[in-house]
Amino acid sequence: MHNAAFAALGLNWRYLAFEVDPRNLRAAIDGARAMNFAGLNLTVPHKLLAVDLVDELDISAKTWGAVNTIKFVPASAGKTRAVGFNTDAEGLARSLTEDLQLDLRGKKVLLLGAGGAGRTAALKLADAAVAELFLVNRTLGKVAAIAAEIRQRYPAVQVTVGYPAVGVDLVLNATSLGLKADDASPLGEKQFSLNRAAAVYDLIYQPAETKLLAAAKTAGCQTANGLGMLLHQGAKAFEIWTGQAPPLAVMRRALEETIYGV
Numbered sequence: 001m002h003n004a005a006f007a008a009l010g011l012n013w014r015y016l017a018f019e020v021d022p023r024n025l026r027a028a029i030d031g032a033r034a035m036n037f038a039g040l041n042l043t044v045p046h047k048l049l050a051v052d053l054v055d056e057l058d059i060s061a062k063t064w065g066a067v068n069t070i071k072f073v074p075a076s077a078g079k080t081r082a083v084g085f086n087t088d089a090e091g092l093a094r095s096l097t098e099d100l101q102l103d104l105r106g107k108k109v110l111l112l113g114a115g116g117a118g119r120t121a122a123l124k125l126a127d128a129a130v131a132e133l134f135l136v137n138r139t140l141g142k143v144a145a146i147a148a149e150i151r152q153r154y155p156a157v158q159v160t161v162g163y164p165a166v167g168v169d170l171v172l173n174a175t176s177l178g179l180k181a182d183d184a185s186p187l188g189e190k191q192f193s194l195n196r197a198a199a200v201y202d203l204i205y206q207p208a209e210t211k212l213l214a215a216a217k218t219a220g221c222q223t224a225n226g227l228g229m230l231l232h233q234g235a236k237a238f239e240i241w242t243g244q245a246p247p248l249a250v251m252r253r254a255l256e257e258t259i260y261g262v
Contacts (some may be wrong), residue, residue: 001234004254008247013038022046026053033072035078039241040070041234047086047116054084061086062128064120069237085240088117089124091233092203099224100199102170104128110164110197111135112186113174114142117203121174122146126154134158134164136188137175163188166251167196171216174203178210183209194219205230231255 002015020028032040042050049056050067055231061067067084075081096102096166102108107130111122114137123146125133133150140161147159171194177186187194198215203226213223235246256262 001231001254001258002238004033005251008250009242009244011242011244013242020046025049029053029082031069033082035198037072039072039237041237042068042070044116047088050084050137050162053082054082056083056178058083058085060089061205064089064123064195066116066120066234069240071240085237086120087233087236087240088120088229089127089147091229091231092124093128094232095224095226095228096170096201098227100170100222102199104130104170106131107169108121108132108164108166109134109170109172109174110192111174113137114139114146115174115176116175119146121172121203122150123153125160125172126150126157130157132160132164132167132168134160134162135235136163137163163191169198171197171200171221172203173201173210173212173218176204178202178204178212179206181207183211187212189215195219197221199223202226203229208260226232227255227259 006013022045047066047068054067054070061084064086066086069085069087071083072080073083103126104125109125109130111118111133120246122135135143135147143161147161150157150159151205173186175186177183194216199222200213202210202213204210205225208225213225216223231252235248235251239248
């Protein structure tokens, strides 16, 4: 999507992918800085590690506690500073609004997963003033820590660890369950029936329809996958690096062609 956007705006830029061992992340950031990269995107497991490796944190990275975008900014004496941003939270919020026409304020949400993506999603949902947030994860310690953080930072949001006894406006899957065809559902269907959910959002975008989304459609829920979040987090990164408005239609089309072949 980035290379398509660069081409559309006539920018002589190139977006490349590099596999970096977490132990070498500092060296990779410094190497990119030395080679005059405009910036970087980081994915799992680098987003949390990078918080302590950049020179400065933008308010977005401070708020959500993770870095998925770095911009190299000229500083004094010919040096550059690595500034860390987080575009995931904004990308998720925009996708929920556009793809599900969902206003989060005052809603009840069941969130599955407490990893890096789950934590960012939980904090963004709380920041968007949901009324109730139900957190479910296989590792109780992680989800309990997120619940405690939300209670401290967003006391108006009611947080429960475990499945709700009532219906919810949204079920959001932030786990990796669904990436593989033989994955089990991330939802404990004995504890919660999709018939009690109005909408289901899966951060996974490949496959386009996970088992969870297929079951949700059968149950009559509104559904959306994570392609919209991928688009909008990338578009925000594009804006940070280039200072130009991202060509969203071009970027969405490139994603659909690359991922789904359509």
